[in-house]
Amino acid sequence: MNGVWQVIFWIAIAATALLFIPALRAMGESRKAAAALAAGDIVEARIQTAAARENGWVTFGWGAFALIALGFAVFVMMNDVAVGKTFFYLPLMQQKWWLVTKQFFLTNIFIFVVAEVLVLVWGLVVALARLMPGKAGQPIRALAILYCDIFRGLPAVVTLYLIGFGIPTSGLPEMIMPHIVGWFVDLSSMTVAEQRSLTRIPVIWWCILALTLTYGAYVAEVYRSGIESIHWSQVSAARSLGLSYMQTMRYVVVPQAVRRIIAPLLNDFIGLQKDTALVQVVGVIDAFNQSRIIAANAFNLSAVTVVAILFVIITIPQARFVDKMIERDNARMRAGG
Structure with missing residues (x-):
């Protein structure tokens, strides 16, 4: 060696x-x-x-x-x-590479992809709520501002801990899920243990919820900055043509805003991808948790190095793609497009 x-x-x-x-x-x-x-x-x-x-x-x-x-x-x-x-103990890295990589794709990448889709939708909803016009929209704006302030202030690991342990401990899932599952499955013939097994929500979904709430607040601000960058005359023109506020947002403002915020959105998603390693705080066996178990058994941190390499390999292409998007936007702006 x-x-x-x-x-x-x-x-x-x-x-x-x-x-x-x-x-x-x-x-x-x-x-x-x-x-x-x-x-x-x-x-x-x-x-x-x-x-x-x-x-x-x-x-x-x-x-x-x-x-x-x-x-x-x-x-x-x-x-x-x-x-x-x-x-960098190469024999251990070679031996445990597949085990850690499998857990990385089955858990971390799964959480990242699902949470990314939910964050895109939820962030847009919060951004539109924060920009609701008039006195009638004031309570909705206040709720959206309060939500963004709270979840941008909370560390992601604290949100994961509160939701991952708090909601299942509160008993709410056991109260609600049997009624929902009962619409599709006959639970009357099952034992209590079978009903609990069928209606139990896996911890990984509480992790997805926590990350969605956390990054939804950040993405909502990105959406809002993109929407507010569109000149007010376009909104006025759309409203003068008879479009409602939501129709103006849907057909005129949001499509243009999204083009301007793709790079910032991708930066947030890179952060989301890295924060999937925090799910180990609630006991989910992701790639990082798996590597910790290997490290504890082998008294060596090379398995954790494998996790670091996997995250870097996944992140670098995204970072370069963001750079290309920024260069393209700058070139278009210089050309007056």
Whole structure:
């Protein structure tokens, strides 16, 4: 194992030596600039000086990158590679990779996808409620503002704990669910244990509810900012054509607003995806909880590193997609579109 890390370390050192290439180019261009200046060729001297400066900054940038990378490599190899074995023990990572990955997709990704759909709908409802016009809409606006203030102020882990443990403990599901299930299934012939098993709501759905309420408050504010960015003249024109307030929102304002807030929405969904790891606080066996169990049995944190890698692998493409969306929007705005 030590031999593998040493090979990686020496490869990193060899790659760092490539920094001499732009450095040597900068030195050569500096000499050309000096020669051109001595010959009285000001234009050539400025061209070579600019090229030398560019290669100098390239060397500096990649040098900083290499310094950080080598610092990380030294950190991993400290204490006779004890740090590397603690976080990156390859045999354990290879052995437990599939177990953690399966739990990641079955639990974390499932919670993320379902909660994302619910958050999109619920956030729009709250945003429209907060923008209700007139005195008649004042109580609805007050409720929407109160909801956003409360759930944006509460940490997601606290909301998960309160809903995941509080609602099942209160007995409300046992009071309501038998009546709902009874519309579709005959419960009279079942024992009490069978009825409870059939009407019990899995904890994972309370986690989805908690994350929906938490991120619904954030997404509602994103929707509201997009709606308020639409010029008031479009609302006036739609109302003058006989459209109601809700019709104006549906056909005129919201479609334009959504185009402007796609990037911020995706940023919120990246945060939602990461917060699915918090469901372990209520006992759900997600990828993080599974890795903790493995770490406790193996006295090694490499399984937790696998979870970190999975989250990064899922998050990076989304982050790059957000960057592309922002670039496209900026290009459209510069073009006057």
